[in-house]
Amino acid sequence: MASLESPASLDLARALAAHRPGSRVAHTVVVLPSYSVEHKLLAHFGPRIPALEHRQLLSMLVLARLPQAEMIFVTADRPTPRAIAYYLSFVDPELRDGVRARFHVVEVPDDTPRSVTAKLLDRPDLLATIRSMTRGRLAFIEPWNVTHLETEVALRLGLPLNGTPASLWPLGFKSNGRRIMREAGVPLAPGREDVRSVDDVVAAVDSVRQERPDALGAVVKLDDSATGLGNRVFRFADVPGPTLLRAAVESLGPEYLSDLASGAVVEELLTGEELASPSVQGDITPGGGVDVISTHEQLHDGTHRQAYAGCRFPATRDYRSDLAAYGASVGRLLADRGAMGRFGVDFAATRTSSSRWRLHGLEINLRKSGTTHPLSLLHNLTSGRYDGVAGTWTLEDGSRRCYSATDNLADPAWRGRSESEVIEAVDRAGLTFDRRRGVGAVLHMLNGLASGGVVGLTTIGRSVDHAQRLHDTAVAAIRAGPGPPGPAGATRSALPRSMHDERIDA
Structure with missing residues (x-):
């Protein structure tokens, strides 16, 4: 365990304490949406990487609850004034100017498929800018993940990182x-760790088949992979014996088999x-x-x-x-x-x-x-608390809030669609988040429209079903478009009362 007595841990502990909502301790958080993953995953997402960075843009809303906090948001794609104005619209009007003044963007303009951290390390001038903005202040870095790249940024800035040290990254590998x-007592699917070859896969799958005769298949998962891109499924109906299984594994190709040599797990395909x-x-x-x-x-x-x-x-x-x-x-x-x-x-x-x-x-x-950024929305847009016993989010009036969220609302026909058009489509449908009622829709990843026709959406409701209804209605509104312009001075329509006030226990 990291000792709380070390200077870095003490600095981080003080900074995190200052960053709790309601604190009036002056401090700065450097938001580093560091999608630092293996190169195949970076290549897979390619032009979508800046949109993935913008998921963390939602964290700016916490500034409304921290009057002495400053935020530095590092990104390869500067948010547009329209996007910033959209998020500020969810802040009480009397607080908006203060939030805007304390939110700073450091843009690292670079469209290569690399993490923003790697790009930042290429720019000593921008690192110097961040150092000057944090000098003399209690500050810390809030990364998306921590690799040697984020560690190097932290060293150059002289700031603590709120994340697992890069040396411990393998703890998150599938086998570990x-x-x-x-060891923690968590029940596991039948399977094996440390699978590294075709022979290992065949033996592990045979073991699953013997332990679970009724299983429908097995899945191979590369140790250092994410979002399912390192997974390969073998259904037993397609590979009824070891000969066909071996051929199927060998057909995965030299690149996958090379990655397999670094480690993987084989588990029952749960159904x-x-x-x-x-x-x-x-x-x-x-x-x-x-x-x-x-x-x-x-x-x-x-x-x-x-x-x-x-x-x-x-x-x-x-x-x-x-x-x-x-x-x-x-x-x-x-x-x-x-x-x-x-x-x-x-x-x-x-x-x-x-x-x-x-x-x-x-x-x-x-x-x-x-699952991180929609949770931050719930925290920052509604005044409530997490009930660890019930596993629910409860507001001060005793009502509960739930949400439905996606980062993958996409349509190739939306490529190049303007942020304003999508925002207005949701707004005209009366679905935009209502601060007074604590329900409604919030868009994110708005910059994904330009490059890939993709946008994120979170809908907060009074129950799981309510949130899903709002989500489905918002998606329909986006697909339909903004509609004809309304009269000058028109305000957003209100959600039907049934959609605002549905009270189904979560």
Whole structure:
């Protein structure tokens, strides 16, 4: 465990304490949306990387709750004045000027498919600018993930990082994750760690087949991979014996087999009459404390449902408390090994008509994820608290809030569509987030429209069903377009009362 007595840990602890909502301690947070992942993933996302960076732009809303805080947002794509004005519209009018004055953008103009951290390291002039903006102030860096690149930025800026040290990044690899989850008492799908060759895959799949004769297949997951891009599924109906399986694995090609040599896991392909993909998210403090902060249902698409597409908060009532308990147990083991900051644990949940839900631990993430920024919206747009026992977000009036979120609302026909057009389409439908009622829609990743016709959407509602209804209605409004212009001075239409006031227990 990292010692709280070290200067870096003490500085980070002081800065994080200052960054709690309601604090009036002057400080600066450098938001570094560092999508620092292996090169194949960077190449896969390519032009979408700046849009992924802009997910963290939502964090600017916390400035309304921190009157003495300053934020420096580092990005390869400067947010437009329209996007900034849109987010400021969710802040109380009397606070907007102050929030805008304390929000600073450092742009690193570079369209190569690299993380913004790598680009920043190429610009000593911009590093000097950030140093001058943080000099003499309590400050810290809030990264998306931490690799040697983020560590180098922290060293050059002389600021602490709120994240797991780069040397511990392998703790989040699939094989190590299975070992840690097993030690934490998390139930796992049948499988094997440290698979590195075709022979290993064949033997591991045969082991799964023997342990689970009724299994429909197995999945290979590369150790250092994310968003399902390193996963390959083999259905037993297609490879009924070792000869066909070996041929199928060999057909994955030299590039995949080369990556396989660095390590992978093989697990049962979990199926059931009902199948869900819940997750739990937590924070590890500089002193080694563990706070479970949310549970989610993750949504997946693509071949064999292996690619992350979005999430819903909270997770299903039947297993929320189990998720939280497992998350806390994993978090304590990670803290003992020196992990810091945000972490997540992904699960599969299965059940049949005659059984209860069964949870199976899948992987550990030592970074932020697609479930992070919608949670920050909930925190910063509604005045409430997370009930760790019930696993819900409760407002001061006792009502609850849930949300549905996606980073993958895409249509090739939207490429080049203006931010204003999409914002106005949601607004004219009366769906834009209502600060008074605490429900409605918020768009993000608006810069993704120009490059790929993609935008993110989070809808906050009074129940899971309510949030999903708002989400579906907002998507329909975006697809329909902004409609004809209204009369001068027209205000946004109101949501139907049934959509505002639905009260279904989460």
